[in-house]
Amino acid sequence: MKHIAFYGLGNMGAGMAANLLGAGYTVTVFDLVASQVQLLVDKGAVGAATPQDAVKDADVVISMLPAGRHVKQLYFGSQDAPGICASAKAATVFIDCSTIEADDAREISKQLLAQGFTFADAPVSGGVAGAQAGTLTFIVGGEQSVVTQITPVLEAMGKNIFHAGDAGAGQVAKICNNMLLAVLMAGTSEALKLAIDNGIDATVMSEIMKKSSGNNWTLQTYNPCPNVMENVPSSNGYKGGFMVDLMNKDLGLAMATAASNQSAVPMGSLAQSLYQLHALNGNGGKDFSSIFESLQQKTK
Numbered sequence: 124m125k126h127i128a129f130y131g132l133g134n135m136g137a138g139m140a141a142n143l144l145g146a147g148y149t150v151t152v153f154d155l156v157a158s159q160v161q162l163l164v165d166k167g168a169v170g171a172a173t174p175q176d177a178v179k180d181a182d183v184v185i186s187m188l189p190a191g192r193h194v195k196q197l198y199f200g201s202q203d204a205p206g207i208c209a210s211a212k213a214a215t216v217f218i219d220c221s222t223i224e225a226d227d228a229r230e231i232s233k234q235l236l237a238q239g240f241t242f243a244d245a246p247v248s249g250g251v252a253g254a255q256a257g258t259l260t261f262i263v264g265g266e267q268s269v270v271t272q273i274t275p276v277l278e279a280m281g282k283n284i285f286h287a288g289d290a291g292a293g294q295v296a297k298i299c300n301n302m303l304l305a306v307l308m309a310g311t312s313e314a315l316k317l318a319i320d321n322g323i324d325a326t327v328m329s330e331i332m333k334k335s336s337g338n339n340w341t342l343q344t345y346n347p348c349p350n351v352m353e354n355v356p357s358s359n360g361y362k363g364g365f366m367v368d369l370m371n372k373d374l375g376l377a378m379a380t381a382a383s384n385q386s387a388v389p390m391g392s393l394a395q396s397l398y399q400l401h402a403l404n405g406n407g408g409k410d411f412s413s414i415f416e417s418l419q420q421k422t423k
C-alpha cells in the first residue's frame with residue numbers, strides 16, 4: 124500500500140495529501156482546479172492530467188470531495204466520461220473521506236465490492252487545522268479486515284481512528300456527533316446570553332458552567348461569546364473555524380438519515396432551523412459559533 128491516488132485537494136484534501144507525502148507515500152494527485160494540483164506537485168506529489176491517469180498505478184484511492192454525487196461520478200463515471208474504477212488495478216482499496224449520505228456510502232461500497240475492489244467510508248472530524256497538522260479523527264465504516272489494512276494510511280493523516288461498524292456507519296457516526304455539536308453550541312450560546320442579559324459576566328458564567336453540570340466541549344475549547352477565550356473564532360470576528368454552511372450541510376445529512384428510519388431528532392431539527400435561518404441572514408461563511416450573535420439581545 125505504497126502508492127496512493129488522491130482526489131480533491133481543497134481546504135481539507137490539500138493538507139491530508141501533504142501529510143501522506145511527509146509519511147513517505149508516493150502520492151498521485153488530481154483536482155479539477157489545476158492550481159491545487161500544482162500546490163501538491165511543489166511538495167513532491169505526482170500531478171495527473173486526468174482522473175484515470177492518477178489511479179492506474181495506485182494501491183489505494185482516497186477521495187475528499189464536496190458531496191456523494193461527486194464521489195459516485197468520480198468512481199463510476201457518467202454518460203460523458205468513464206469512472207476511475209475502469210482504470211484501477213484489481214484489489215485497489217477505495218477510501219472516501221468526504222462527508223456524504225450514509226446511503227450513498229453503502230451504495231458505493233456495494234458497487235465496488237461487486238467489481239472486486241474494497242471500500243471504507245472514513246469521514247473526518249478536526250477541520251482544516253486538523254487536516255494540516257495531521258491530527259484528524261477518522262470515523263470509519265467497513266469490514267474489519269479493510270480497516271486494519273488502511274489504518275497505517277489514516278495514521279499518516281490523523282491521530283484517532285475509530286471503527287464505527289459496516290460500510291456507511293462512519294457517515295452515520297460523524298453526523299450524530301456534528302448534530303450534537305450544533306445543539307451544544309446553540310444551547311451554550313443561549314445560556315451565556317441569558318446570563319449576560321441578567322448582569323452576569325460571560326467569563327464568570329463560563330467558568331461556573333465548566334465546573335458544573337452544563338460543562339461541555341464548546342465551553343472548554345470553543346466559547347461562542349467574544350473575548351472569553353483567546354484564539355477561537357468568536358474572538359476573531361467569527362472568522363476561520365467551521366463554517367455555518369458546512370454545519371448546515373451536516374445537519375441536512377443528519378435529518379435525511381433520521382427521516383430514512385423515522386428516528387426522532389427534535390433537538391437536531393431545531394438546531395437545523397436555527398442554523399438555516401442564520402445562513403439566510405447572511406452568515407453562511409462565518410464560523411458556526413456565530414449562532415451566539417443571532418440570539419436576540421435583551422432590550423432594557
Ligand code: NAD
Nearest residue numbers: 131132133134135136154155156187188189221222250251
Ligand atoms: P473544498 O470545496 O475546499 O474542496 C473540494 C475539492 O474537491 C475542490 O478543490 C474541488 O475542485 C475538488 N473536486 C470536486 N470534484 C472533483 C472531482 N470530480 N475530481 C477531483 N476533484 C474534485 O471542500 P473541503 O472543505 O475540503 O471539504 C471536503 C469534504 O470534507 C466535504 O465533504 C466536507 O463536508 C468535508 N469536511 C470538511 C471540513 C472543513 O472544515 N472544511 C471538516 C470536516 C469534513
